[in-house]
Every structure is written in structure tokens, then in C-alpha cells.
Amino acid sequence: MAEHTESYVYGPVPSRRLGRSLGVDLIPFKVCSFDCIYCQLGPTTTKTAERGDYAPVDKVVEDVAAALDRCARPNYITLAGSGEPTLHLYLDEVTLRIKKLSDIPVVLLTNGSLFYREDVRHDAALADVVLPSLDAPNAELFQQINRPSEEISFDQYLSGLIQFRREYPGQIWLEVFLVKGINDSEEHVAEFNQRIEHIRPDRIHLNTAVRPTTDERPLRVSAKDMARLCKMFGPQASVVAPSDTTPPPGEFAATRETVAAMLRRRPCTLADVANGLGVHPNEAIKHIEGLVACGDIVTEHRDGETYYCARE
Helix, strand or coil: CCCCCCCCEEEEEEECCCEEEEEEECCCCCEECCCCCCCCCCCCCEECCCCECCCCHHHHHHHHHHHHHHCCCCCEEEEECCCCHHHECCHHHHHHHHHCCCCCCEEEECCCCCCCCHHHHHHHCCCCEEECECCCCCHHHHHHHHCCCCCCCHHHHHHHHHHHHHHCCCEEEEEEECCCCCCCCHHHHHHHHHHHHHHCCCEEEEECCCCCCCCCCCCCCCHHHHHHHHHHHCCCEEECCCCCCCCCCCCCCCCHHHHHHHHHHCCECHHHHHHHHCCCHHHHHHHHHHHHHCCCEEEEEECCEEEEEECC
């Protein structure tokens, strides 16, 4: 395995579902079992359902420990990042060793695509909270929206989520990503509810495209329609709202490289960068302007917001 010089940990970043989240990136960029049309990180370059020995466990744990020493306490430590974390062959060891570092809850952010495998369900169950996704209520939309690895069928995917609920006593917060004109009709919601009844999540988080995606079509469902559809999903459902969690000023000093590293993970607004790195917006914008000037990042505009994105 080639030497990895960057940290496997990023943030804390402002998360719309988790507040201040310390992210742990276990998988190389865009190695995933899905190639979702709404992904903010771009197309999947390595689509696979095969688990592998990716990020070295010792280095991951070392990076988490260092991050916890330097920053104020995050709300969660989140196993997520640039690909599908359950593809990591030693997810169980990573989770257990991170949990020994502190009492901060460990969250697994996953597409749930590999839950049909017993070993993956075992590893995932070690997390304190599991956030899987269900973006399609049927096989046709599953192919259209998630574009899974050929080894994964919709029936496998759905049965894995149902079986995980039977085995896992912890919290499951199910994300349903609504895509304009594709899975956002009332008929689709009724079909979703039939599936969700068997998954029995503790919460349902409704999401839609907020940051720029690689798909050229407008994918965002309006706030008005999201609120209307949310009522149809029932009392467990809520619409994911932007985070207003701000870390204490001066938590750690931002540099041009820390800003660039954050934007390589995902597109962000100025407020996202400032809140995630714990600096004043005036400090953050100096680094952003420098990165724009040298061509390392580009700007995109959506719904009155300016997002900064790493140049491909």
C-alpha cells in the first residue's frame, strides 16, 4: 500500500443531521458500491461490492486521537468520507478502537448496500448510530438513481436493510433522498412507506440536492414540496435542515491547505468552511480567494448560495 500523507480524519465539519461531526474517511476517493446521480463528490470511479484492506487501521486511529486532542468535542465521530465505508474489510476493528478513545458516539454513514452480507451487518452493528439510505422504492428507480454495482440487486438491498433492523438494537436513522421528477410523487411516497414499514427505522430523514451535483438536471425538490411530502412519511420523518452549529472561535487555525482539504471532500459555502474550521468568515474568505486565484477551486451558484468546489 502506498504511503498516505494526508490525515484520514477531517473536520469537525457542520453536518445537517449530526451537528458538529468529526469525519473519518476509510475508503479512497469515489470507491463505492453505488454511482448515485445526486452525489456531490462526482461520478464513482471504482464501482465495486468487494471489501478490501483500504485505510490502515493504526493510522486511522492515530489520526482520530490527534484530532480529538486538538479540537473541541464534536457531537459525533462519523465513519463516512469519500466512498462507501462498509467496503473496508476491517471496519469492525476500526470502530472498536475508535470507541476506546472517548465516549463520543460513533456513527456509521452508509448507503446500506452491503447489508445483505452477514459480515457487514456484524461490523455495522458496532456503531452507536447507523444512518443508511433508501432512495428508491422499487428496482427500476434503484437502477435509475443509485446505479449500483452489478452484484447488488434491489431485493438484496432491501432484504439487507430489513435483516439489519432485526439484528441491531441501536438507533437507525434512515435517509430518503428525494430527486425532483424521479422519486418525489405522492405515489412514490406511498411505495416508500410500504418498504419503510418493514425496515422500522427510529427516524426518517428526508433530503434533497442542496450542494452542486455532477448531474446537469435540476435535482432539488423545493422546500414547499419537501414539507408537503414529509407529512406523508409520518411523524418519524423530518426534513434535513442546514446546520447552524458553530464551533468555538479559534478551535484550530485554518490554513490554505486545511481549507483546500475540506473542499476536496465536498462543496461548501463560506459559512460551511468558517463553521467547520472554527474561524471567522473573514479569515476563511482570505484562504478561499487565494485558492480561487491560483485555480485550485472554482465557484458554483445555486439558489442564491455560492459554493466552493475543488477543481477536478
